[in-house]
Amino acid sequence: MPTALRERPKPFLLPEFCKGCGRCIDACAKDCIGPGREIDPRTGLVPVTLNLEACNGCGLCFDACPEPYGLRPQPEGDFELQDPEKLFGERAAPPRPAPIPPRAIPLPPVAPLVLKGNYAAAIGALLAGCRHVFGYPITPSTEGAELMAKLLPKLDGIFLQAVSEVATVNMMYGCGGAGLPCMTFTSSPGFSLMLEGISYMIGAEVPGVFVNVMRGGPGLGNIAPEQADVKLVCRGLGHGNTQAIVLAPSTPQEMLDLTRLAFELSFRYRNPVVVVADGYLGQMTGKVVLPATMMEPGLPDWAVFGDGAHRGNLINSIYLDEKDLENHNARLNEKYRRMEAEERSDAFSCSDATTLVVAFGTPARMAKGAVEALRREGVRVGLFRPLTLWPFPIAALKSFLPNAKRILVVEASNGQLEDELRLALSKAGVAPPLIESVRHAGGILPQAAEIAAAIRASQEVLA
Amino acid sequence: MSVFYEKFERHAGGEGLKSHATHYCPGCGHGLVHKYLAEAIEELGIQDRTVAISPVGCSVFLYYYLDVGNSQAAHGRAPAVALGHKYANPDSIVISYQGDGDLASIGLAEIVSAAQLGTPITVIFVNNAIYGMTGGQMAPTTLIGQKSATSPEGRTALMGQPMKMAELIAGLDGPVYVERVALFDAKQRMKAKKAVLKAVRLQVENRGLAFVEVLAECPTHLGMTPEETEAWVKEKMLPVFPLGVKKDVVPEPWFHREKPRFDAESLVAAIGATAERPPRFATGFPAHLGGTDIALKLAGAGGDGAQTAAMLLTRAAIHEGYDATHIPSYGPESRGGTSYADVHVSADEVLSPASPHPAILVAFNAPSLAKFAPDVPAGGTILYDSSVVKDPPPFRAGVRVFGVPFTEIAVDLGKAMVKNIVALGALQAATKLFPEETLRTAIRLALKDKCALIPLNEEAFSWGMRAVTPAPN
Numbered sequence: 042m043p044t045a046l047r048e049r050p051k052p053f054l055l056p057e058f059c060k061g062c063g064r065c066i067d068a069c070a071k072d073c074i075g076p077g078r079e080i081d082p083r084t085g086l087v088p089v090t091l092n093l094e095a096c097n098g099c100g101l102c103f104d105a106c107p108e109p110y111g112l113r114p115q116p117e118g119d120f121e122l123q124d125p126e127k128l129f130g131e132r133a134a135p136p137r138p139a140p141i142p143p144r145a146i147p148l149p150p151v152a153p154l155v156l157k158g159n160y161a162a163a164i165g166a167l168l169a170g171c172r173h174v175f176g177y178p179i180t181p182s183t184e185g186a187e188l189m190a191k192l193l194p195k196l197d198g199i200f201l202q203a204v205s206e207v208a209t210v211n212m213m214y215g216c217g218g219a220g221l222p223c224m225t226f227t228s229s230p231g232f233s234l235m236l237e238g239i240s241y242m243i244g245a246e247v248p249g250v251f252v253n254v255m256r257g258g259p260g261l262g263n264i265a266p267e268q269a270d271v272k273l274v275c276r277g278l279g280h281g282n283t284q285a286i287v288l289a290p291s292t293p294q295e296m297l298d299l300t301r302l303a304f305e306l307s308f309r310y311r312n313p314v315v316v317v318a319d320g321y322l323g324q325m326t327g328k329v330v331l332p333a334t335m336m337e338p339g340l341p342d343w344a345v346f347g348d349g350a351h352r353g354n355l356i357n358s359i360y361l362d363e364k365d366l367e368n369h370n371a372r373l374n375e376k377y378r379r380m381e382a383e384e385r386s387d388a389f390s391c392s393d394a395t396t397l398v399v400a401f402g403t404p405a406r407m408a409k410g411a412v413e414a415l416r417r418e419g420v421r422v423g424l425f426r427p428l429t430l431w432p433f434p435i436a437a438l439k440s441f442l443p444n445a446k447r448i449l450v451v452e453a454s455n456g457q458l459e460d461e462l463r464l465a466l467s468k469a470g471v472a473p474p475l476i477e478s479v480r481h482a483g484g485i486l487p488q489a490a491e492i493a494a495a496i497r498a499s500q501e502v503l504a
Numbered sequence: 505m506s507v508f509y510e511k512f513e514r515h516a517g518g519e520g521l522k523s524h525a526t527h528y529c530p531g532c533g534h535g536l537v538h539k540y541l542a543e544a545i546e547e548l549g550i551q552d553r554t555v556a557i558s559p560v561g562c563s564v565f566l567y568y569y570l571d572v573g574n575s576q577a578a579h580g581r582a583p584a585v586a587l588g589h590k591y592a593n594p595d596s597i598v599i600s601y602q603g604d605g606d607l608a609s610i611g612l613a614e615i616v617s618a619a620q621l622g623t624p625i626t627v628i629f630v631n632n633a634i635y636g637m638t639g640g641q642m643a644p645t646t647l648i649g650q651k652s653a654t655s656p657e658g659r660t661a662l663m664g665q666p667m668k669m670a671e672l673i674a675g676l677d678g679p680v681y682v683e684r685v686a687l688f689d690a691k692q693r694m695k696a697k698k699a700v701l702k703a704v705r706l707q708v709e710n711r712g713l714a715f716v717e718v719l720a721e722c723p724t725h726l727g728m729t730p731e732e733t734e735a736w737v738k739e740k741m742l743p744v745f746p747l748g749v750k751k752d753v754v755p756e757p758w759f760h761r762e763k764p765r766f767d768a769e770s771l772v773a774a775i776g777a778t779a780e781r782p783p784r785f786a787t788g789f790p791a792h793l794g795g796t797d798i799a800l801k802l803a804g805a806g807g808d809g810a811q812t813a814a815m816l817l818t819r820a821a822i823h824e825g826y827d828a829t830h831i832p833s834y835g836p837e838s839r840g841g842t843s844y845a846d847v848h849v850s851a852d853e854v855l856s857p858a859s860p861h862p863a864i865l866v867a868f869n870a871p872s873l874a875k876f877a878p879d880v881p882a883g884g885t886i887l888y889d890s891s892v893v894k895d896p897p898p899f900r901a902g903v904r905v906f907g908v909p910f911t912e913i914a915v916d917l918g919k920a921m922v923k924n925i926v927a928l929g930a931l932q933a934a935t936k937l938f939p940e941e942t943l944r945t946a947i948r949l950a951l952k953d954k955c956a957l958i959p960l961n962e963e964a965f966s967w968g969m970r971a972v973t974p975a976p977n
Contacts, residue, residue: 057521060530062723062730068690083521086530101690104697107535109508109542109569110524148768151777155819155828164775172764173591195774197762199591203584204617211581211614215588218575219555219596223588241578325857326815326830328822331777337766345573347589347596349552355514355567357558357576403857410856489856 049098050114052091056081058110059088065112068105071095138350141339143170143308153330159184159226159323161293162252162316163192165300166224168331170338171250172198173223175212177205177231180264181320182254185226206231210238210249217247218356220344222304224250228320229258229270239313240279243373244358246343248307252300252316254323257484265484266320268402271457274315275431282370284377287315287430288385289401293327299428301332308341310380317430319453321403321486386434387426390416391441394423396496399438399462400451401427404487408451411492422496430458433465442471447499451479451487475499507542507551508569515568527565531730533687533720534563537630537700541599542570544701548708554597555589557582559611561603562636580611583618586625594761597626597707604631608644608667615673619715622678624707624759627715628700629669632722633741640725645669647744652725666744670717674750680712682751686719686742688734695747710759719745782823782949785939789826789851793935794883796851799859802927803844803876804868804889809924813866814845816928820938820946821849829857844872849937864935866927868910873897887930887972889923906934908971914964922964929968940969 052065059081066074066089073096077087106112148168156164163185166174174189190200203209209225216223227235232253242249255270257263274287286306288299296318303314340346345354360366389409391397400408405426412424425441427434450459459478466473479487479495516522528535545554554572558564560579567574573596577585586600600618607615607629615627634652635641642652642659644667649658659666674682681703685696696718703714719741721733728736765771772778789796800817802810814830821828826849833844846859865880867873867888874897880886882902890896890907899905908930914923925947932943944965951958 058525060525062531064531064536064730064734067731067734068693084525104539104693105536105690107528107532107539108526109535109539146766146768149772149779151772151779152781153822154775154777155815155822167771167775170766172766173588175588192774196765196770198764199761201587201591204613207581208584208614208617211578211584212588212591214577214581215557215575215585215590216592217588218585219589219592221592223592237578238581245576321831321857324832326818327854327857328827335766335768335771345555345575345589347553347555347573347593347598352552352571352573355574355576357567357574359564359576406854407856407858413855486858488858488860490860 049100051093051096051098052102052112053115054088054091054112055110056088057083058108059086060084060108061087061089062107063089064105064107065089065102068101070099070101071097074102138342140342143339144337145334146337148331148333148335151331153328155326156293156297156329157184157324157326158290158293158296158318159254160188161296161329162226162300162318163188165297166250166304167192167196168297168335169222169301169304170336171222171224171304172196173216173221174198174200174225175203175209175216175223176200176225176227177203177209179228179231181256181266181323182226182228182252184323185252185254206234207238210235210242213249214238214242214245214247217242217249218245218344219346220341222248222250222308222338224252226252226254228254228256229267230261232270232273236273236277236279239285240281240283241358242313243278243283243285244281245356246311247313247356248311249313250300250303250307250316251313252318254318254320256320257482263484264320266322266403266486267453267482267484268317268319268404269454269457269482270317271430271454271461274317275461282373284380284431285313285315286310286380286383286432287317289317289428289430291322291402291405291426293325294329296322297329298332304336306383310376311343312376312380317402319402320484325403381432383429384432384434384436385428386437387428388437388441389424389426391423391425393444394421394441395444395446396422396449396499397441397445397447398422398424398449398451398492398496399427399458400424401430401458404451404453407487407489408492410489411496414489415493415496420496420500422500430461433461435465435469438465439469439471442474445474447475447477448473449477449479449495449499451492453481453486455482456480507545507571509571512568515565526569528562529724531721531723531733532562533632533718533722534630536687536693536696537628537718537720538566538569540697540700541601541628541704543697544704545572547701548704550597550704550708553595554599556599556601557586557589559602559606561606563601563603563630564637566601580606580609581614582606582611583614583625583627587618587621587623590623590625594759597704599626599628599704601628602630603636604629604633604643604645605635608669616676619673619713620676620678622680622713624710624712626703626707627713628703629715629717630720631669631717631745632720633666634722634725636722636725645745647740668745670715670745670750673715678713679715679751680753680755681706681714683749684717684719684745684747686737686747687721688738692747706754710757711755712759717745719747782945784824785941785945786824790937793863793937797854798849798864798937799862800847800849800864800866801844801859801862801876802847802866803872806841806843808843808868809921810843810845810866810868813924813928814847816943816946816950817847817849819950820942823946824938824942826851827854829854831857842872864931864937866931867893868923868927869893885935887927887934889927904934906930906972908968910968913967913971917960917964917967919960922961925961925964926968926971929965930972932965933969933972
């Protein structure tokens with residue numbers, strides 16, 4: 042039996058929740074609702090008036106009222122006797138999810154692999170538990186996406202090719218916001234496009250890993266190796282107060298190890314992590330040894346996963362109130378300070394070096410060849426290699442400065458690494474020794490012979 | 505109405521009236537659409553599974569109201585964020601809620617590509633023909649003649665025609681259901697409510713992406729009363745944005761994804777790792793080639809196989825327990841351009857992976873030979889394809905040079921593409937870089953999935969070895 046019309050609930054309205062738009066007036070066929078005449082002092086608006094004598098409970102007014110707590114069915118019983126706290130219905134307490142930690146799974150021992158840098162980074166991500174990869178093809182990073190497209194279906198993961206880098210980073214915002222590890226491979230122009238989304242990820246504290254296989258710029262530049270995104274990754278991750286850990290591998294093995302580490306750091310700090318390689322390193326094949334374990338990701342308590350436990354969560358970077366936004370920035374700053382504990386570096390023959398070569402990526406590898414050759418000649422030179430460009434490993438560098446009379450910065454950019462070095466020295470209150478440079482742009486990498494010559498020249502001056 | 509928060513804690517801290525009132529102006533259409541969405545979520549019993557993506561625009565604060573998982577997206581990017589959520593948890597029900605500036609202007613690429621992808625998400629598009637939050641500027645859906653803050657004399661054709669999103673989206677293959685509805689009277693509201701319910705249900709049933717465009721009122725920026733705005737939508741918007749179902753091709757449920765796998769066996773198998781180490785044949789580093797680090801360069805045109813040969817050398821060296829690197833360098837062309845490979849083999853660790861002065865050069869054509877032969881230092885070795893280099897340049901004194909007809913031998917064997925293996929055989933005979941079996945094993949391992957090709961390649965290697973006779977220097 043259908044409910045007789047007269048038994049249907051009639052509307053009721055708390056006038057302070059009526060904005061007086063009047064949509065309900067037209068909706069009522071019985072003319073029960075009329076325009077109000079008095080301003081409600083609580084809202085400054087004019088609520089409608091109800092005269093329900095003719096009301097047949099058709100309910101059309103409910104569907105006409107845009108306010109969730111505007112016109113609503115009359116509750117059972119006499120609502121005036123109800124506890125006002127219960128007026129809008131009783132609810133369960135918001136769910137409080139427990140974080141599910143990631144789990145390490147032992148890997149069987151396997152023979153060393155022979156891998157391109159881009160492939161090694163992809164496998165590092167798989168070992169870190171990443172099964173969601175979003176991307177847009179761009180040389181010289183494409184092998185990473187290609188390998189993921191091939192392997193992920195075998196692991197019931199997904200590689201989704203997005204319409205652009207802009208869409209890519211926002212898919213990462215969604216997937217990372219759901220609490221799962223995800224990543225992309227890109228190169229300089231594509232990374233530029235992702236900056237908007239990276240700022241949102243940092244603001245909303247969403248993890249995600251970006252492997253930026255840098256190429257020559259500015260503009261379309263070329264597809265040859267360059268290191269000219271240092272400024273971008275260390276000082277310019279989109280608008281606002283942004284910072285992210287920047288890892289700088291220089292061998293295929295480190296492409297795997299540091300990409301894997303990037304996921305761990307990304308979740309530890311709820312922040313994106315950038316891995317910067319250069320076109321050479323992405324394309325370079327070398328020996329890669331797998332670690333002893335792989336990870337199965339957990340699920341953080343803050344995730345918007347789309348299940349009951351996490352229903353109360355919000356991923357968001359809006360703080361309308363100035364004070365709230367200042368507090369949010371203070372929390373981020375505090376987090377950035379904690380990230381400084383992640384300073385990492387590699388020192389090769391640095392302890393007694395009078396000349397310190399500072400370099401990262403493939404140029405660091407070239408420099409290592411030069412340093413080793415000169416060491417055989419008795420030259421006191423060492424290679425200091427930041428593995429984190431941000432935070433710059435200044436504490437480790439400082440320990441070598443008492444002997445160092447000179448720093449030679451070797452880089453495939455216009456001095457962007459040197460800027461980071463100088464800034465770190467300045468902030469640490471260290472008077473820098475003489476700083477010289479070997480720089481190339483356009484896709485030309487400093488070569489071992491050139492670096493050796495520059496070290497020799499500086500040694501002669503020192504002598 | 506349990507899908508709305510009991511108290512809007514996020515709305516100004518849930519203080520006072522804001523705890524139960526929206527931030528929308530009187531007469532705004534958003535509140536109604538929120539309500540229909542909340543009712544659909546309740547009716548389908550999916551509150552726990554739902555993730556709502558708030559856009560940028562007046563509905564940016566959707567997350568104040570809906571008691572579901574909430575994520576707030578950058579301007580225009582809600583469909584991309586929605587896809588990220590959907591793939592992270594295919595059981596979640598993801599609602600991408602957008603206004604006209606968000607969806608039909610700055611986010612066109614995201615919505616069109618998401619719609620064509622067709623992954624089941626629900627898109628609710630609220631079109632009120634004006635920019636609300638920024639203060640009444642022209643929207644992509646602003647009507648011709650309609651005045652706005654950035655079309656003060658009325659929109660003209662020079663500012664572009666209004667964007668008809670429902671028709672555009674319905675023209676794509678991806679979506680299963682597209683409808684345009686309105687809110688200006690009880691009948692339209694009933695249809696709107698049904699359309700929203702259907703659009704969410706199609707996702708719940710894993711049938712596909714649904715798109716509902718809602719023509720909504722913005723009395724504030726149209727400068728009219730709510731009632732006048734309803735009439736304006738009916739009289740002015742409907743002729744440009746006709747209501748109705750634009751597409752409805754409800755398929756069988758098709759969207760299903762297995763849970764990602766995290767077992768070590770699957771991963772090791774997927775990346776092709778194996779516990780089996782290739783046999784070693786070398787008894788020591790090939791010091792006779794000078795030092796503990798050997799630089800090689802293989803150079804030719806794209807398609808010559810220089811990179812494959814370089815990769816085989818690298819693998820062979822690593823099999824023998826040395827460190828090795830390979831860096832390719834290509835011209836911009838996919839085929840037929842230059843293709844150079846730098847290889848290093850080192851007893852310990854390769855320090856500088858580039859080969860500006862290679863101890864061994866393999867040149868597959870005349871330009872490569874002319875370009876790189878002068879870089880080979882005394883004591884070095886050059887091998888070149890004498891089938892194509894008929895007039896070799898003069899070589900540096902003290903460099904051993906071998907002209908070997910890589911191509912002719914390969915063609916005689918029936919496949920020109922094995923010329924790189926002929927070259928490796930020649931390199932083997934000329935340099936004794938590794939024991940012979942080292943490279944042969946590397947070749948066999950590389951072809952383990954194409955076993956039929958192994959005999960041909962073995963033969964090519966043998967003929968390459970036999971072809972080496974020291975050339976006059």
